[in-house]
Amino acid sequence: MSSSVTKDDAIIILVSILLPPIAVIMMKRPTEDVLINVVLTLFGWILGIVHALYLLNKKKQSWF
DSSP states (O other), X not given: OOOOOOHXXXXXXXXXXXXXXXXXXXXXXXXXXXXXXXXXXXXXXXXHHHHHHHHHHHHHHHHO
């Protein structure tokens, strides 16, 4: 099982740090995930970042 980071993943990771809700939208997640991320980002930027990175990890694991 390869866990290498692709160019697309690197872009999403960077956007996750700068603008977490935009990263969730880029991952084509359901509206509920986007709304949860917006609320978490409003409560604390780090919460939004963690949630966006969690969703990216969850998406990558489902590919294998």
